[in-house]
Amino acid sequence: METVFTPIASLVGGMLIGLAAVTLMLLRGRIMGATGVLAGVLLPASRYDWTWRVLLLAGMFVGPWVYYAIAGQLPAIDVPASTPLLLLGGFLVGIGVTLGSGCTSGHGVCGMARLSPRSFAATATFMLTTGLTVYVIRHILGA
Template sequence: MTEFTPFASLAGGVMIGLSAVMLMLWEGRIAGISGIAGELLPPYRDGAFLSRFGFVIGLIAAPVAIATATGEAIPQTVSSNVPLMIAAGLLVGFGSVWGNGCTSGHGVCGLSRLSTRSLAATVVFMATAFVTVFLVRHVIGG
């Protein structure tokens, strides 16, 4: 079980919000992680490859930097069921393409713009997460 840490959660939320605002100001785009990561693959649409690459590297480097600074381990999801993890990753990728965005694009940026489409997408994301956690913890027994 993960402990609730209100100050760390607040700081993380503020940093996510600031990064979304900075990306909108400097690049004129929504901070949707699936879109940014997807546009690192060819064909390249514009000259923003380096900024997208830097954004994704920052996502990877940030937890490593925090772990190094605090001496605490990086929380991880570990599973020995590789086919299940591959299927889950493909389903998440398919869902973000099918839903025209991911949790960061809809949940962080879309809701702040009062987008009804993002509200609907976020409700579906959250409901799916609730059902999945319930099934895994109480029905399947993981």
């Protein structure tokens, strides 16, 4: 499997995520952790709290279609894993998010920007685990 390096698209995407995180903090005083946002939709504290979360998730869903309207096509996405493996991965991520008290967007984008020691530790753990996983899958298992 070849990984395509896309510095411009990655930079623009990162800037948009950062802008969204700053805007949410400025307007609502809330951290933009994707799993926390989703959890608040499933178990809302109030109707007011539920509304902004649904709108944020709707924006995540609509975003690719805006890209499609501008570019005329969606980027090619190759997922070299079976559906059961993806479900298992999602389940394991859910456990990790629970144990880590947040996800990569909450800790890596928002927590580190707030200089949270817990977020620095969590992000270091995410990155080391990701690197180790890629190494094992590509170089030991040969996938």
